[in-house]
Amino acid sequence: MGNKKMSTIIMSGGTSGLGRQALLALSSNPVHVILLARNEERAAAVRQEVEQAHQTKGSVIPCDMSSMSSVHDALLCIVNQAEPIDVLVNNAAINTPERQVTADGFETMFATNFLAPFIITQGFLKAVGYGNDPRIINVGGPIKRKPDIDDLNSRQGFAQMAAFESSKAALGLYTAYLHRTLQEENSSVSITGFYPGIMRSNLSSGFKGLIGIGERLIRHTLPGPEESGRFLAKLITTPNLSSQYPGLMYNNNGQEIDVPNADDYALQEALIRRANDMAAPWML
Numbered sequence: 001m002g003n004k005k006m007s008t009i010i011m012s013g014g015t016s017g018l019g020r021q022a023l024l025a026l027s028s029n030p031v032h033v034i035l036l037a038r039n040e041e042r043a044a045a046v047r048q049e050v051e052q053a054h055q056t057k058g059s060v061i062p063c064d065m066s067s068m069s070s071v072h073d074a075l076l077c078i079v080n081q082a083e084p085i086d087v088l089v090n091n092a093a094i095n096t097p098e099r100q101v102t103a104d105g106f107e108t109m110f111a112t113n114f115l116a117p118f119i120i121t122q123g124f125l126k127a128v129g130y131g132n133d134p135r136i137i138n139v140g141g142p143i144k145r146k147p148d149i150d151d152l153n154s155r156q157g158f159a160q161m162a163a164f165e166s167s168k169a170a171l172g173l174y175t176a177y178l179h180r181t182l183q184e185e186n187s188s189v190s191i192t193g194f195y196p197g198i199m200r201s202n203l204s205s206g207f208k209g210l211i212g213i214g215e216r217l218i219r220h221t222l223p224g225p226e227e228s229g230r231f232l233a234k235l236i237t238t239p240n241l242s243s244q245y246p247g248l249m250y251n252n253n254g255q256e257i258d259v260p261n262a263d264d265y266a267l268q269e270a271l272i273r274r275a276n277d278m279a280a281p282w283m284l
Helices: 017-024 040-054 068-080 108-126 160-184 209-221 226-237 265-282
Strands: 007-012 031-037 057-062 085-090 130-139 190-195 249-251
Touching (some): 007 017, 007 108, 007 130, 017 040, 040 057, 057 068, 068 108, 068 265, 108 130, 108 160, 108 265, 130 160, 130 226, 160 190, 160 265
Parallel strands (some): 007 085, 031 057, 085 130
16 A cells, blocks of 8 residues: 555454464554454454554454344444544354354354445445545455355255355355446445465364365365465555456465356345345444
8 A cells, every 4th residue: 555654454354364364464554453353352462463563553343243233333333433444354254063043043154254244345335434545355265156045044954065155155246246336336445355265274174074074184284374364465455456456356376266156247136135135224
């Protein structure tokens, strides 16, 4: 972000793994980092690390991404700060072996991995003031599975991998939808998907059954989150991101990758309609 005096970054999922590594790899340009975090103690420790590493300002806003009321309250805190936001990074994700239902009635992975970032992003677009060169970065992957719009909460049958992929595929479809519509509207806001690849993480270690056994067997051979964290930091800080990375999604080598169903506008719009209905009580 060049020589700007201050840029404000909001990140979910910044207390460990990829998010933490990205924050530690930020350039030395002054930034204000706002962590949305459920574990406030761990977030406070990362905030201190970031402040010491970069001489930056850090803040923590309590936010349980599986609770839509908590997400709504976090958004209100952001709005009440009356501070322009330069970067929103939707990085938080969860992986559960059994079907769990939140207090709001949503399957936990769907709530955390898609519905919460949907509400936060819509709030960013509609109610939060933009800084210079505003951007949204959604962390996901090129998932081929199409979410079942009529069963986003996996009520008709739950399989861990299918439910996880469905939740992340929904985020990818939402990213594709915004990438297209923001360009059509000539918006100053850009959006970029980031695929960090397979790496050692709490997310990958959450799989059970044969997939979990396979992950544990090869875990020692998988890279840590450092390399992907460095490229995510680059996406956060690169000036005029959409001119240098105009595509929909990039991997940690800076290569543009294809996103399945990126051209399925009907599926995207059906998902957005359903998400708006589900999220309505907690939207700003």
